[in-house]
Structures are given as structure tokens and as C-alpha cells.
Amino acid sequence: MVEIPAQGQSGGIAILWHDSHVQLSHIRLDGQEIHAMIQFMDLGFKGAKYTWSNHRYNRPDLILEQLDRCFINEQWLEYYPNTFVTHLPKTYSDHTPLLIFLSHCTRLHTNRIFRLETYWCQHPEFTSMVRNTWNGQNLTNATTLFTIKVKDWAANNFGDVLRKKKTILARLSGIQNPPIILRVFS
Numbered sequence: 001m002v003e004i005p006a007q008g009q010s011g012g013i014a015i016l017w018h019d020s021h022v023q024l025s026h027i028r029l030d031g032q033e034i035h036a037m038i039q040f041m042d043l044g045f046k047g048a049k050y051t052w053s054n055h056r057y058n059r060p061d062l063i064l065e066q067l068d069r070c071f072i073n074e075q076w077l078e079y080y081p082n083t084f085v086t087h088l089p090k091t092y093s094d095h096t097p098l099l100i101f102l103s104h105c106t107r108l109h110t111n112r113i114f115r116l117e118t119y120w121c122q123h124p125e126f127t128s129m130v131r132n133t134w135n136g137q138n139l140t141n142a143t144t145l146f147t148i149k150v151k152d153w154a155a156n157n158f159g160d161v162l163r164k165k166k167t168i169l170a171r172l173s174g175i176q177n178p179p180i181i182l183r184v185f186s
Contacts, residue, residue: 001035002027040071044144047087048176068098082135089173114147118162120154129153 028035050064070085077083080102088097120126133146 002029002036004029004034040073040134041077043070043072043083043085045070045085045098048089048096051087051098052094055094070098070100082148086163089169089176091169092170114151116150117154120150120158123157125153125157 050066051068052065054061054063056062072080072083080104084101086099086101088099090096129149130146133149134142137145
């Protein structure tokens with residue numbers, strides 16, 4: 001392992017490898033940089049071109065860079081041939097999060113797993129809805145009835161939160177990565 005610790009507001013850098021899988025040579029540390037000869041392939045990406053900015057939008061000193069990348073070796077590609085990287089919208093950090101997909105899996109149609117959302121519990125009607133559903137029922141019937149009722153109750157009280165979140169993230173991505181418009185003047 002080679003690492004450079006964080007300095008000021010700059011994050012640290014680390015390279016880890018297994019000697020039997022990766023040939024690493026000519027290592028040189030230089031300030032906040034690690035220089036090494038590695039037999040890797042850049043996976044490329046889908047999404048925004050730049051993964052870092054100095055947040056000086058609408059100013060002449062704006063800096064945009066593609067700092068964050070995903071590298072693989074041939075052995076990785078053999079195990080995960082469908083790997084690809086997507087740059088997600090920035091939400092907090094000055095870096096774009098990278099989502100790494102290992103493969104495209106086809107999912108068999110199954111019933112979706114029920115998940116209780118914690119924000120439901122904060123709603124004033126939730127406790128009484130739970131009591132009314134579970135009152136005098138055996139465990140199997142109460143669980144089935146509760147699942148049906150709470151899904152309907154949540155849809156009426158909160159709507160489709162996951163769809164709303166997906167829409168907001170898509171809008172955020174569109175704001176952060178506007179389409180490039182080329183104007184031709186004649």
C-alpha cells in the first residue's frame with residue numbers, strides 16, 4: 001500500500017494492491033500526488049464529464065476536472081465483464097460520487113419486500129393505524145393486513161417518495177450538467 005495523508009482541505013490518497021494480481025513499479029510520491037506505473041485500464045464512465053469543481057460558477061476562475069476514476073486490471077474484467085461506472089449528481093461534496101455496476105443482472109419477477117419507512121412513525125396517525133390493524137389478530141393475519149393497510153396509508157399520506165427523490169436527483173443532475181449548445185453564426 002502507498003498512501004499520502006490528508007493535508008488541510010485536501011483529502012488523502014491511497015493505492016492498495018495485491019502483488020500477485022497487479023504489477024506496480026516506479027513509485028514516486030510528490031506532494032499530493034502518487035506517480036506509479038500500473039497495468040490498469042480506465043473503465044470510462046456514463047454521466048457528467050467532470051467529477052470535481054472549485055464551486056466558482058459564473059466566474060472566470062472556475063475549474064472543472066475529472067479527478068475521480070475507476071481503474072481495473074484484466075483479471076477484474078474476467079470476473080466482472082459487464083462492469084461500468086456512472087457519475088452521479090453532486091449533492092454535498094465537491095466531488096461527484098461514482099457508482100460502480102458490476103454486472104447487468106436480470107431479476108426474476110418476485111413480490112417486493114416490504115420495508116417500514118422510519119418517517120412513517122413520525123406521522124400522528126401512524127400509531128393508531130398500527131393498533132387498529134394488530135388488535136386481536138394472530139401474527140400471520142395481522143402482518144398481512146398491516147402490510148396492505150400501511151402501503152395504502154403511506155401512498156395517501158406521502159405519495160411516491162422514491163419517485164419524487166429520483167425526479168429531484170435527475171433535475172439536480174440536469175442543473176449540474178447542462179447540455180452543451182453549439183451556435184453556428186453565418
